[in-house]
Amino acid sequence: MQIDQLPDAIAALPAEERALADRLFRVVVTEGAIVPPPEMAPWLERTFGSVEATLRQRIVRVTNRWTFEGATFNPLRSRRPGSGTTQAAPATPPAELRERIERSSGDDFCDPEHRTPADTFGRISGRHVITAANVAKADGWHSVGVFDRHDPLAIDDDLVADILATGGEWASRAHASDADARYFFLLWNCLWRAGASLVHGHIQMTLSHSMAHARVELLRAAAQRYSQETGGDYFADLAAVHTALGLAVGDGKVEWFASLTPVKEREIVLFAPTYQDGILEPAELGTLAEPLAETLRVAQEQMGVFAFNASVYGPPLATSSANNADDDWRGFPLVARFVDRGNPLAPTSDIAALELYGSSVIASDPFDVVRTLQAAIQAGDDNEDDDSL
Ligand SMILES: [Zn+2]
Numbered sequence: 001m002q003i004d005q006l007p008d009a010i011a012a013l014p015a016e017e018r019a020l021a022d023r024l025f026r027v028v029v030t031e032g033a034i035v036p037p038p039e040m041a042p043w044l045e046r047t048f049g050s051v052e053a054t055l056r057q058r059i060v061r062v063t064n065r066w067t068f069e070g071a072t073f074n075p076l077r078s079r080r081p082g083s084g085t086t087q088a089a090p091a092t093p094p095a096e097l098r099e100r101i102e103r104s105s106g107d108d109f110c111d112p113e114h115r116t117p118a119d120t121f122g123r124i125s126g127r128h129v130i131t132a133a134n135v136a137k138a139d140g141w142h143s144v145g146v147f148d149r150h151d152p153l154a155i156d157d158d159l160v161a162d163i164l165a166t167g168g169e170w171a172s173r174a175h176a177s178d179a180d181a182r183y184f185f186l187l188w189n190c191l192w193r194a195g196a197s198l199v200h201g202h203i204q205m206t207l208s209h210s211m212a213h214a215r216v217e218l219l220r221a222a223a224q225r226y227s228q229e230t231g232g233d234y235f236a237d238l239a240a241v242h243t244a245l246g247l248a249v250g251d252g253k254v255e256w257f258a259s260l261t262p263v264k265e266r267e268i269v270l271f272a273p274t275y276q277d278g279i280l281e282p283a284e285l286g287t288l289a290e291p292l293a294e295t296l297r298v299a300q301e302q303m304g305v306f307a308f309n310a311s312v313y314g315p316p317l318a319t320s321s322a323n324n325a326d327d328d329w330r331g332f333p334l335v336a337r338f339v340d341r342g343n344p345l346a347p348t349s350d351i352a353a354l355e356l357y358g359s360s361v362i363a364s365d366p367f368d369v370v371r372t373l374q375a376a377i378q379a380g381d382d383n384e385d386d387d388s389l
Pocket residue numbers: 104105106107108109110149150200201
């Protein structure tokens with residue numbers, strides 16, 4: 001299965017899933033043609049395998065009818081020179097990347113207690129993460145979780161679990177100091193290519209007043225409109241369509257799938273139900289630890305992804321006020337999203353005018369992404385079985 005067969009795959013779904021897919025997505029397939037001069041033939045062959053492959057190209061555009069997230073897939077683009085997409089291969093960081101990471105050692109985050117400010121309530125010290133107030137804040141509450149290791153690629157299960165635990169504890173403390181700050185957002189920019197200004201491993205967190213960040217509100221509003229107009233549960237239906245198409249992984253506790261409308265390369269999405277409908281309990285962020293850690297491990301080891309963004313968010317924290325109007329957030333799950341930002345050493349940006357103002361242009365195939373993820377998880381399970389013998 002490849003993304004250019006998506007219309008057939010949807011048509012072949014059982015009636016109920018097919019109706020959901022049509023309700024959620026609009027899929028437009030189009031063909032583009034080129035007429036290259038003979039002089040270009042050697043280069044086309046070298047770059048794309050054959051001249052024929054380039055003459056007629058199938059382009060698949062998937063648009064989410066509710067959120068208007070949209071992706072345009074053309075697998076040929078991944079072979080384009082300088083596309084910056086990482087290759088699906090067992091990978092260790094290239095020597096130049098390794099060297100640049102090592103050369104940046106000794107930065108401010110290597111000594112957070114003396115070289116970063118604390119929040120007004122102090123610092124949260126986890127097993128591997130210590131918090132610091134962001135010097136130039138993007139929100140009233142905006143802090144950093146600094147890892148106990150410089151290397152931003154030295155990520156393991158225990159670190160991911162501690163990021164979520166420490167992030168949740170930070171949210172609780174900030175909320176205790178400022179009851180109106182309720183909208184939690186965790187962001188992870190790994191390496192400069194993904195927007196990190198310091199190489200040293202770190203995440204950031206905000207806790208906002210009045211409303212969540214704009215794109216979270218957009219998602220909430222879209223899910224609400226979906227529910228009002230169709231009677232369906234947006235998040236459950238979105239996961240069900242991805243599952244029906246073979247794009248999901250996991251054990252059913254957490255919805256876990258490769259997105260059909262990735263914001264950029266290889267987007268992987270996680271949904272977990274909250275303990276209490278419409279409320280985020282900071283301690284429950286840990287629900288996402290295992291699948292998120294597994295996603296990051298497979299991305300780095302099997303897909304060669306080193307520069308990435310991830311985010312974690314959910315409904316607002318509880319308020320003591322009796323008449324809070326949080327019906328708006330009913331059904332909103334705990335969400336994590338992960339995206340590959342391509343080759344960290346590439347000289348061009350992976351995000352340009354089309355991404356900012358149009359639709360995302362995607363070279364990676366979500367069906368390939370999920371196959372890699374499924375295979376790695378299966379191999380991991382088999383190893384565990386072996387160990388227990
Ligand atoms: Zn450092």
